[in-house]
Amino acid sequence: MMQDTRRQTATAAPAEDDTIDLLALGGALWRGKFTILFAALVAALLSAYYAFFVAVPIYESSTTLALELETSPISADIESLFAGMSTESEALNTELEVLQSRGILRQLVDELELTSDPEFNAALQPEPAFSISDLTEGVVPLVLGPMDEVLAPDPEMTELNSTIDAVRDAISVRNLPQTYVFNISVTTESSEKSQLMANTLAEIYIADQVNQKFQATETAVTWLSERVSDLEVELRERENELKSVRTEIDLISIEGLEALNRQLIDARERAANAAASAAVAEARLSRIAELEEAGDYVELARIIGDPTLSRLVENDAGIEQIEARIETLRAQAQTAFERQNLQAETLQAAVERLEGDVAAQSDDLVQLQQIEREVQAIRTLYETFLTRLKEATVQRGLAQSDSRVLSEAIPGTYVAPQRLLILLIAINLGLIIGIAIVLARQFLSRGFRSADELESETGQPILGQIPLMPIKRRDQLITFLNEKPASAGAEAIRNLRTSILLSSSGGPPKVIMSTSSLPGEGKTTQAIALAHNLSSLNKKVLLIEGDVRRRTLNEYFRNDITGAGGIVSALSKEARIEELSEVIVRDPRLDVDIILGEKTRKNAADLFASDNFARFLDMLRQHYDYIVIDTPPVLVVPDARVIGQHVDTIVFSVAWDRTSRVQLKEALRQFKTVNLDIGGLVLSQISPSGMKRYGYGGKYGSYAAYGSKYYDT
Secondary structure, X not given: OOOXXXXXXXXXXXOOOOOOOXXXXXHHHHXXXXXXXXXXXXXXXXXXXXXXXXXOOEEEEEEEEEEOOXXXXXXXXXXXXXXXXXXXXXXXXXXXXXXXXXXXXXXXXXXXXXXXXXXXXXXXXXXXXXXXXXXXXXXXXXXXXXXXXXXXXXXXXXXXXXXXXXXXXXEXXXXXXXXXXXXXXXXXXXXXXXXXXXXXXXXXXXXXXXXXXXXXXXXXXXXXXXXXXXXHHHHHHHHHHXXXXXXXXXXXXXXXXXXXXXXXXXXXXXXXXXXXXHHHHHHHHHHHHHHHHHOOHHHHHHHHOOHHHHHHHHOOOOHHHHHHHHHHHHHHHHHHHHHHHHHHHHHHHHHHHHHHHHHHHHHHHHHHHHHHHHHHHHHHHHHHHHHHHHHHHHHOOOOOOXXXXXXXXXOOEEEEXXXXXXXXXXXXXXXXXXXXXXXXXXHOOOOOOOHHHHHHHHOOOEEEEEEOOOOXXXXXXXXXXXXXXXXXXXXXXXXXXXXXXXXXXXXXXXXXXXXXXXXXXXXXXXXXXXXXXXXXXXXXXXXXXXXXXXXXXXXXXXXXXXXXOOXXXXXXXXXXXXXXXXXXXXXXXXXXXXXXXXXXXXXXXXXXXXXXXXXXXHHHHHHOOEEEEEOOOOOOOOHHHXXXXXXXXXXXXXXXXXXXXXXXXXXXXXXXXXXXXXXXXXXXXXXXXXXXXXXXXXXXXXXXXXXXXXXXX
């Protein structure tokens, strides 16, 4: 039965302090100094191996080009047509791009046959064991289906393009500030190759400039030749047309047209005067008729101005005489009018004739002048193009580059890898990694490294701290405890026994259960060692294997320990104490009765929850001083919570620096769900070197000094 009085859990742990303990940080780094130094040493060795034996040396060589800004006086005229390089920043940047253009680089690749150089042609490099292309070749067809062969690129062009790209990556071109100087740098795996590529690239660039100018001149000469021929033919045609026009028209010159214009003006004036005189005569004739009809001979005589008529009127001659004279005068006026009118008509006809002549000859003159202007324009253009053709023909042999080599490249200088820099960086990186490992190991662990930490986290009492037993096999545990009774491990078990027996004010517990969160946390070792230590008190002790599923208890004993059954057989038979001899076994090294686990088809939890198990424990209580039960882990199966209902105390093992806070919290919660309180926690499998490494050596007394001569004294 469980003891009636249960201990209450300790008060909650104080709130965590978020401040950084610099002393603890420094101490952790000091304790991990060998780890840090080892990481730095490994990094230094790896970097040295890489820098001196793996990394390919890289050499850089540079050549310098200078722009020629002066224009040759010989080609001054033609340069107006084919201007050289501009010195504007945009033009300089353009030349930088030209130097790195694929056209120039392809000439470099062809000139030096760089497609045969494995440094630039990846196809010539050794095939890697695995590449992304291997993956894509297998995956892409599965995803996209089979690819048509027409989509496959030309292997030769692909190889050439990749070589050009690699060469471009090895070349650096820059314009020196505030100058017209270009610096071409080439980095390769060979100093001679860097020199050769830099000088060859400069030569190709200069030759390309000359070739471009020569091609431009050739194009201009060809175009000018064709244009001059066309203009010559057109000029001859227009000159023949001019001669034909001059032959067809009467106009000799502009002076003749001007004389004809003067005649026209004179004729127009005479025609106007004649028309005016005819009009005056007509008006006079009309006035004479009006006055005669009115019989006003006095006025008529005054208008006509004839002396004879005036004398007849003044002498009051007869009417017959006056009218006869008037008739005579009227006939004279009629004759004068007809003469003036005829003269006006004649002059008007002459004006019209002259106007027609002037208009016709003006049109001919305009046509002639238009043809003359066209002929002159064609002749001027012909002469200009002919002059340019001669200049271009001469310039064809005088083409010069706008750049010149200021300084040729010399054998490349070593630039990479920077061995000292690599070593320094690697050492620093190793130190950082070492520090990170030390700090991560120190502060990022989810486990427990001290009893204070465990007690503060859970609020449960710490019954003991068990170091990691220095054995290689499980069956060496009992031998070690027998041969080393004063060892740190044996002393730790002795302290645990004392804590358990004195933990209850109602008397020492008789039935003790050993369990843990997960397998491998030291609960079975703890149960066997505790039973061994209890037997040293001359007490009758029984060790029961409660884990009937895995049944690992027999791995700690000799192979000849066997019985007629186990815990299952004992429960199924409801055996009395006299009949238990069939299932109880003993190891000659251990003065403890042992009931091993036994394979069964029954569910283990149901087996231990039965009344038979309760009666079985009651019977054992009467014949044994102490009963130690090794149960399965709490978080794996429910057996421990079932068996815990029948024990006096529960000893819970927490593996040092391994059992996480989450696992421990969940295991304790599992016990709470069935109204069970554990008797206390045991920090097991403590590593003495690990405690010192984490700075807990001063807090554990004998356990921290495990391995010293204290227990051998």
